Amino acid sequence: MNALAPLAANLLTEDRGKLLFGFLDRIGQELDPTVTQHGDVQGKYEAVGGWVADAADPVFKTARIYPQGSFAIGTAIRPLHGQEFDVDLVCHFPRARFPLAPAMLKRTLGARLRENAIYAARLQEMLRCWRICYADKFHLDFTPSIRNPGCPHGGELVPDRKLVSWKASNPLGFKALFEKRSLLQPRFRTRLAKAADGMLTKRAEVAPFPALRTSKPILPRTVQLLKRHRDIHFESRDVSAAPISVILTTLVARSYEHCVTHRVFDTEFDLLVAIVEGMPAFIEQRDEMGRRIWWIENETTSEENFAEKWNTDTTRATAFFEWHGKLRADLAQLARIAGLDILQKSLSASFGEAPVTKVMKTATETVGTARSNGSLHVAPLIGLTSAAVGASPVRANTFFGSD
Template identity: 30%
Template sequence: MIQFQDKNIQLDDLLDRMAESLQLDKTRYDLMIQHYEAIKKWIEADELFFKPFKYELYPHGSVRIRTTVKPIGKDEFDLDIALHLKAQWNNHTPEKIYAELKRRLSEHSVYKEKMELKNRCIRLNYAGDFHMDILPGIQENEWDEDKLRVPDRQLGYWVSSNPRGYAKWFLNKANTIKVSLLEKALRAENLPSNDYENKKPLQRAVQLIKTYRDIYFQKDDTYKTSSIVLTTIAGQYYNGEDSIFLAVENIVNQIRRNTFNIPARIKVLNPVNAEEDFTDKWESEPKYYEAFKAFCEHLYVQWQELKKENGIITEGRILKDLFGDDLYMKAQISQTDVIDKARNNNQLGIDKKTETLGALGVASIAPIKSNTFFGDNED
């Protein structure tokens, strides 16, 4: 439930509901975890190479930081896994580590049929459900338990990475805000908070920006901006806004301020590993950077329109253009269901002064009649 008379809270509620329907559902999440645990056991049982080592196998990426987005045009999520060996990385070649992971997976009757060799990881494709990217790496030093050396097959040598440290950084940024605008509204009206999954505004902002990215590049994804770049920029520019709308606005405003009318391109470095440039291809292929700026400018313009008192029809059109008809309609239906439920439970009334919806218990709020099955008000 929400303070329906407040436009900003209504909009945040709608954005929250859109983001909620984008993410990994519990059934698929549980299925991913089952497969992940099975792969973990299979690697742990390897007698030829992995078993003698001390190592960890853990998720990273969007699943870990809770910013998953349902891909457009296919029903598939990705799960990123790090195979983190605790050994002297310079005692092994990157080719050896990659080859041993490939060998072990090839020894499994199911995994060998699902394997796809990528530059730094090995992907297992579970068609129609998800794919799992397994990144092999060796801990870089003893004093940083998160920093890894991972093989890069194109370059032919080790590169530095820090997927677990990155997740910690992002979640720390997201958690700088303790109570969101929506949570404050619920507490103010003494209403239950189970309508929200309690995601932070930064996490929701990333989900929405990535979804807009997917729609923008749907016709031609040749120079599509990567999720890691968008997530990192969002985390770096986030200023602790308690509102989803304001978080997105601040992020796109700062992108615009730092990219336009500045001759040099921006660099997006891993915030926990400055050796890792997430935008290195922008140097060799400038069209990636131009495409990034173009889609950020479009998002900026549309977001400015949302700030205006447009009315529900214009606001709906803007949100549909940004995030798609289906996502918007699902969120609207979900919001309407909550309003109906509150009304039928005698939690909702009409403010006699403003004629807007509000929570009962306030002196100016009068109860409204429940709808019958046929849509008529009960006497």
């Protein structure tokens, strides 16, 4: 018998939430880039950044080169089916001044990259950036920017898609705000009570799985999980209509801040559900010249609308709300599932078979081994663990049944 199956059958509502989030967090860990992948990206970034920074052209002397997007804020996930990582970089020219033509600055950056035979061979010109391709691994998208004198938050201006004007942006401000929100601590109700004699109550002993000491805060982990759910959902649909990552990141971050500052939760899973439920509240509809438009604000600069494409392609808004409804339904289904086999199938359908299978296999082996050697314990506020420090032994066969 699967070592986790009897355990799952004895879950109280609170324990179920801890178990579910424990699995989800470990799935998120499997979505993280590997150490090798991260090191490869970092090495290539540092090399190309150094090459650009060493340019003889005076315009590069004060340039600032930095990563933006998912790698910068810790929400990158492994692409599906061997697709490439998308790594976004900025080359900021603080001394360049508006109304400098964006096409000219982009050409300047491209010319420097072409001076290196390695980058010249890998270079592709995109609409407003330069792409350096490392086949079947990842690509670096290098976007030029200048200072935005109209932004009170230190924002920047980047080329528009036609290279005829500048658009407001603020990658550094976005990163800082996201990290500030990540540090906000959710409040949870007391999970374990003590009996009069000071021993843990029986309710404490049924805690089913190590409550994860998450390797990253709940906010970036939630973004990762939702990005993978989106990728799975749109595999068999029009992928061009899928909500872009900056929209998911913004809505999750704003909903997370609202949830943790206004509510108290039983478990991390309950918090996750509340975050998802609250996301649409931060999508606006504004009047613009007699027309209703979708608006998802970049709070760190002025007049940047992450949902601008929703207003020229109505299928994007429809696709977002359809996906969001599916996500809500999938989370509700997870909360109702009793059987571990069904749980695994449901998680696989939502987040991919490979990471879920690996997580379930590891969890089963860990619990089975700990139980067989008598080292499975219940620790206050942690749950089942093979670490004996400050923990009470689990009585043999009380909650797990026989193998």
